[in-house]
Amino acid sequence: MKIAFRDIDRFLPDLSASVSSENRQEIITQAAQDLAARSWVGTFIAVSCFLIGLASARVYEYAFGLSLLLGFTMGISTLGRFIAIVRISRQQSSVTVGCNLLFFAATGMAASWGLLAAAICYYLGNNNQTMFAVVLTAGMSAGAVANFCIWRKLSIIYMLLNFVPILVVSLVVTEHQLQFLFIGVLIYMVYMIYQSINWNSEYWRAQIKSFLFEQQAQKLSNVNRELAVQMDEQKAIHKELDEGRRLQRQLFNNTHAGIIIMDLNRHVLDLNDTMVDMISCGREELYAAKAVDSLAADKDNRDLFLRNWKGTIDQGDTDFVWLATRYSSRDPFYLHINLRKIRWQDREVIFLTARDIHKQKMVELERDHAKDTLNRSQGYLQAILENTTVPIYCKDLEGCYIIVNSRFLELTSLGVEEITGRTDEELFQDTFSGFFNENDQLVVAEKRAMDSEKSIVLGSEKRTFRIFSFPLFDTEDQLFGVGGICTDVSDLKQAYLQADLASRSKTEFLANMSHELRTPMHGILSFARLGLRRTEQVPIEKLKLYFNMIASSGQQLLDLLNNLLDLSMLDSQRMKYNPEKRDVTADIGEIIEEFRAVADERRVVIKDDIESGSLMANYDVVRIKQVVRNILSNGLKFSEEGGRILVSTKTTDGGPLKIPGKVVVVSVADEGIGIPESELESVFDKFVQSSRTKTGAGGTGLGLAICRQIVEYHQGRIWAEKNTPNGVIFSFALPLVIGNQSLPPTH
Numbered sequence: 001m002k003i004a005f006r007d008i009d010r011f012l013p014d015l016s017a018s019v020s021s022e023n024r025q026e027i028i029t030q031a032a033q034d035l036a037a038r039s040w041v042g043t044f045i046a047v048s049c050f051l052i053g054l055a056s057a058r059v060y061e062y063a064f065g066l067s068l069l070l071g072f073t074m075g076i077s078t079l080g081r082f083i084a085i086v087r088i089s090r091q092q093s094s095v096t097v098g099c100n101l102l103f104f105a106a107t108g109m110a111a112s113w114g115l116l117a118a119a120i121c122y123y124l125g126n127n128n129q130t131m132f133a134v135v136l137t138a139g140m141s142a143g144a145v146a147n148f149c150i151w152r153k154l155s156i157i158y159m160l161l162n163f164v165p166i167l168v169v170s171l172v173v174t175e176h177q178l179q180f181l182f183i184g185v186l187i188y189m190v191y192m193i194y195q196s197i198n199w200n201s202e203y204w205r206a207q208i209k210s211f212l213f214e215q216q217a218q219k220l221s222n223v224n225r226e227l228a229v230q231m232d233e234q235k236a237i238h239k240e241l242d243e244g245r246r247l248q249r250q251l252f253n254n255t256h257a258g259i260i261i262m263d264l265n266r267h268v269l270d271l272n273d274t275m276v277d278m279i280s281c282g283r284e285e286l287y288a289a290k291a292v293d294s295l296a297a298d299k300d301n302r303d304l305f306l307r308n309w310k311g312t313i314d315q316g317d318t319d320f321v322w323l324a325t326r327y328s329s330r331d332p333f334y335l336h337i338n339l340r341k342i343r344w345q346d347r348e349v350i351f352l353t354a355r356d357i358h359k360q361k362m363v364e365l366e367r368d369h370a371k372d373t374l375n376r377s378q379g380y381l382q383a384i385l386e387n388t389t390v391p392i393y394c395k396d397l398e399g400c401y402i403i404v405n406s407r408f409l410e411l412t413s414l415g416v417e418e419i420t421g422r423t424d425e426e427l428f429q430d431t432f433s434g435f436f437n438e439n440d441q442l443v444v445a446e447k448r449a450m451d452s453e454k455s456i457v458l459g460s461e462k463r464t465f466r467i468f469s470f471p472l473f474d475t476e477d478q479l480f481g482v483g484g485i486c487t488d489v490s491d492l493k494q495a496y497l498q499a500d501l502a503s504r505s506k507t508e509f510l511a512n513m514s515h516e517l518r519t520p521m522h523g524i525l526s527f528a529r530l531g532l533r534r535t536e537q538v539p540i541e542k543l544k545l546y547f548n549m550i551a552s553s554g555q556q557l558l559d560l561l562n563n564l565l566d567l568s569m570l571d572s573q574r575m576k577y578n579p580e581k582r583d584v585t586a587d588i589g590e591i592i593e594e595f596r597a598v599a600d601e602r603r604v605v606i607k608d609d610i611e612s613g614s615l616m617a618n619y620d621v622v623r624i625k626q627v628v629r630n631i632l633s634n635g636l637k638f639s640e641e642g643g644r645i646l647v648s649t650k651t652t653d654g655g656p657l658k659i660p661g662k663v664v665v666v667s668v669a670d671e672g673i674g675i676p677e678s679e680l681e682s683v684f685d686k687f688v689q690s691s692r693t694k695t696g697a698g699g700t701g702l703g704l705a706i707c708r709q710i711v712e713y714h715q716g717r718i719w720a721e722k723n724t725p726n727g728v729i730f731s732f733a734l735p736l737v738i739g740n741q742s743l744p745p746t747h
Helices: 007-014 021-057 064-090 095-124 128-148 152-172 176-229 235-254 273-279 283-287 291-295 299-314 358-387 406-412 440-446 490-533 540-571 584-601 621-637 703-713
Strands: 258-262 268-271 318-325 332-343 348-356 392-396 401-404 450-458 461-473 479-488 580-583 605-609 616-619 644-653 662-669 717-722 728-735
Touching: 021 064, 021 095, 021 176, 064 095, 095 152, 152 176, 176 332, 235 273, 258 273, 268 283, 273 283, 273 348, 299 318, 299 332, 299 348, 332 358, 392 406, 440 450, 440 461, 440 479, 461 490, 580 584, 584 605, 584 616, 584 621, 584 644, 584 662, 616 621, 616 728, 621 644, 621 662, 621 703, 621 728, 703 717, 703 728
Parallel strands: 605 644
Antiparallel strands: 258 268, 258 348, 318 332, 332 348, 392 401, 392 479, 450 461, 461 479, 580 616, 644 662, 662 728, 717 728
């Protein structure tokens, strides 16, 4: 097999270079020696991995013959690899013979290891020894890429011999985990092959460039030697050359970039005046030291310089930004460094050019810092805007919206694209356009925050907002916009009004209660004292009158206390009901008869319009009679002498009343002082009396509140409406039970 690095033929056209067959052979010889030099350590590592894998997995216990064969093959291949490396390194034979021997020895070692790793996977399955073998295979393959990337064919074959046996075993063995192992090994193998190709390309390009550069440098050196021979004969030319060198030195010293020429050990050989001024260091001080040691700002920058130095020596030109220090003051400053390896005065040197970019770098750092600060500030602002529960907006001085939060978008029912960059007049109707900008001009003119309260109809509901407008200033205290925070205070104001109403109602209730308690108690005490004083003086009929008055006042006091007890039990949900199926018309008729005597005394006529037949409903007879008595009692109380009260019943559909099915409606209409239309709802609230009754017949404002709770418990509804021409009509509805229909549930 004839050795042929075909890579050189592939890259020479890419580099627009042509070499003779002798030069081509020189490059190949150098590549072969590099290949041999890289293979020393890999030889020891491969043998060590093989022995470690064999010992740790104990494959010889399962396949002794295979283990013996693989060990023998590995030993022979290792010996052959050593011989090949020595022959190539010492050039004891032709490069072709040494490389052929190295090729077969390396592939033999790869095959030995690959088969051993496959045997470990096959016999041991998915365990730690298998994973260890795979890791060793990956390491050996990575080493192969580093060792043999110069010879792409050898590198790829080496990796295939390492990995393919494992892949085959992973497919043959049905264990689930080995299938994942197959995928991982396959991906890693493809990656390493790809990496080997890349490194092969980089090596040959660098090798060819280096050879061409050296060739050109050699040509220049030859020319210089020829010129030196002719120096004695061409003094005029020497003078011109001296002048050229002087001009070159002058140009070298006066260039804007600092220049240092160093040997490969980083010792300074020469530098220009620009570099001396840049680092504030004397030439002799810098000549006596290594440039990097005297200029690095800190350890990190020293390491950065060393990495790029090594990269320049190995690969070519490098560019990087470096933080250096001025030699005298130790002030840090930024430099843009270019390192280039060249031949100078018959030796390889590093040519360093430096540009002072400190001001530019400071501007970039300040800009980046300002950008980071701005991004954080914007993040904070956005988080605050989106997580607050109130609408917030910001406008510029032209009234155009800059920023709004999601709550503001919900309030206006607009999208952020619709609202940004537009004014209130462009977005809203006339009734709404001035809602957010009424105080904007004052805020801009006076440069101070302002607070205002405004109401607006949203949908069908009137809402009240408190708008806090404030000026927006930039970092230079220049006004650039107006911000606003909108707080919906509708519920707060309503709660305040309700609390105020409740407070007034409570005060009125306490005043009425004290009066209502005092009146019957005063009657009881007065007639009791009068009876005690006149027990022996007045006839028995008079004493009976006194006792009747005492009993009447006591009954009035008892009724009042019962109302208070009922209200307390209703509020605490301790009221007990005993619903049963009863005839509403019969119970209403009984109550009318109870009140006829009282009505006759007050010369008030009670008429009834009761439907014929039975109207059956499910209710607690005691409580429903309590409701009817309360309504009828109020009608008598506020009716004038000669007035009329009409008690009626009717059946109707409960749909308009939001009661399912048929209902019976019981109504009591009087011709008394009536109730203002604005109070027809509130008279059913606790402690509330009509404004027309507060100075009339008295009362606590509890009776109708109790009636409403009783009726609503029975799934009914109670209401009041004006009577024509005077008076009021109180009505309540209860669900009817039709035929054998089951009783409706109470709640």
